[in-house]
Amino acid sequence: MYRSDSAGGPDANKAVRKFIIVAGLLASACGYRLANKQLNEGAGQTIAVPAFVNKTTTYKIEQRLTEEVRRELIRRTRFKVVADNAGDVLMSGEVLGYNAVPVIFNQQGRGSAYTMLVDVSIRVTDNRTGKVLFQNDRWSFREVFELSQSSSEFVPEDTAALDRLARRFASSLVASLMHATRAEPAPARAERKRDSAQPQEKGEAIKQ
Template structure:
């Protein structure tokens, strides 16, 4: 008689475990794990043309294009493509850059310099809908404005090239952050 109860208890425990597992799995079926849930699922490819540069530093557009493409490939599920007929197009334009001396020595040599780049960016799908979402963007606007600066200390061995590269990398990350879907 005792072995019948043990058999019933074991079968009941197995059935309860299976039922709990089924409820847990089916309850989470709509959720996505990882960074896939942060980005749009209707976009798979992104075309990033060479960024137009309206500043006097001629290499900023090319360097920023490379940084944006690399950030998209590394941080998003999207594939960067060279095909203009991709699912979406991310167009950017450098609208200005500046270099300002913050402090200087007694002999007028710069001790700290602020480097800044301002860009305009828009992400549009094939149908012409704006894909970047931001609550600050006024109605009717298609482009976002980003500005990033970096402090450079020449006495510490920093150069304008390294300071601007830091700004470029930060701008690329800001752009990719705006590609995330808002909660």
């Protein structure tokens, strides 16, 4: 069970939580760049997900994020997931920043809910052509973690908090990756629409 008492009252806490959750979803969904084709959900392909690079001081955060991304790819796509670089598709990542900030306080003035923010650079590349399929140079993802009544103090490296952050991040990343790579590029849609609008010639012989 989580704490709901604070100086602002339960209603204020609920409003803050809703705002934070919505802001986190918006932040995680923006900023990607799709550069070429559909991946067909990875059918018949291998995706390499080597360990992300950790540029923060948070111990093993890159391992948690990498492992959860691999699990999510296995669960939600048809890729064969490997840990080395020898895949049809390569996903590389760098953990650029991590921070935890109190957003709700109890009657004693201590934080009872924290927003955890992680910034990650993600790039997905076709190993055969070298083309970038998906890229986000700074993916900012937020997750709210509430302390249980038995917890006296929050630690930014809290195992349960980091594990949940990693799971939610991986779910959001893989969902966005699959949505982006299923989308048809705008120029292709415009070309197809223009061709369908032109009158078709009937009975015209093919000239050699």
